[in-house]
Amino acid sequence: MAFLAGVQSKLELDAYVSSQAFEAWIVGQTKLALKSRDSHETALVAFPELIGLPLLFFLERKVTAFKIQDAALELARESWLEALKFGLQFQNFSASGFILPRATRLFEVFAKAFSIAARETNSFIAAGSSFLPGVEVEAAKGLHLADGRVQNVSFLFAPSGKILLRSPKLNLTAGLEKLVGLSRGRLEDVAAALTPLGHVTTLICYDGFFERALEKADSLGTQIIVQPSANAAPWNGAWSAEKSKIEGQEWLARGIMHGIQDRLNIRYALNPMLVGELFDLVFEGRSSISANQSLTRVENPILSIADSHNDFEIVTARVSDLTL
Secondary structure (H helix, E strand, O other): OEEEEEEEOEOOHHHHOOHHHHHHHHHHHHHHHOOOOOOOOEEEEEEOOOOOOHHHHHOOOOOOOOOHHHHHHHHHHHHHHHHHHHHHHHOOOOHHHHHHHHHHHHHHHHHHHHHHHHHHHOOEEEEOOEEEEEEEEEOOOEEEEEEEEEEEEEEEEOOOOOEEEEEEOOOOOOOHHHHHOOOOOOHHHOOOEEEOOEEEEEOOHHHHHOHHHHHHHHHOOOOEEEOOEOOOOOOOOEEOOEEEEEHHHHHHHHOHHHHOOOOOOOOEEEEOEOEEEEOOEEEOOOOEEEEOHHHHOOOOOEEEEOOOOOOOEEEEEEEOOOOO
16 A cells, blocks of 8 residues: 655745754654554655745845845845856856855755655655755765756655655746746656656646646656645636636646546646745645546545645545556
8 A cells, every 4th residue: 555645734934944943844744644654554745836945035044025026135135246156157147046055055954854754754755846956965075056057846755865856847937936037847857756656756836737748757657746836826716817717626627637637657646735925925725636537447536635725734545556
């Protein structure tokens, strides 16, 4: 048997002020997600998109801004000289360049928390995502900045605490991601990690709505899709693409649950969603775990779905037909 869990994290900004606070918050949520897991079950716990982003603003810093644009300006004023140096080195002169001076520290804190959570719970963890450049650990240089392109990137951790897979977002949204000047991932960046759970692929939020990304994942033999998401639109409000329809209804009807049906290899999809407030951004959504009916023969493709669209919740499913 395999145990799948999606964490609908509700932002608690106090959890981002220090490495210790962030670690305790992530480990605590992971243990809650695995509360009903049997000791013999291999487990995958998935966190939402942007779970690491508030570290950029709050980690070891005092913040006075109330809007995200103002918070970004505070950061820019604080680190413009270092950002210019990194910009010259890596030829990154977009707004994302202001992340570069803090990149190794942000990566260190983010990765440490999820690594400890994976080790302490002996589980695989899909660690949501954060805005980060290419940070590398190399014998002679240690932890260092190797690539100045900042991406919205997700990490899959093995039970040993090691990173198994890095997955950049391919399709950027018109709001925050494009304003920051993030670099897009490429279709060839879609990869499948071989695990005891089967092949696991991460498609960040918007990517899970694109046929080409799903086609690539399916062709790789992916059996579990993780789609960490952060939806900054009212769940019960008008759909951005057509005002006569409802955001949440269209998300479920057109999203990953629909996308995995009739695929050759993809059996399950985990869609953990971020909720709560980050400055003037408000995230809403209902996390879910869904199944490909053609492969699993379940009557209802929704195996588990959150009751709330704006509060902390955990969705779980126990599955038995995963094979390598």
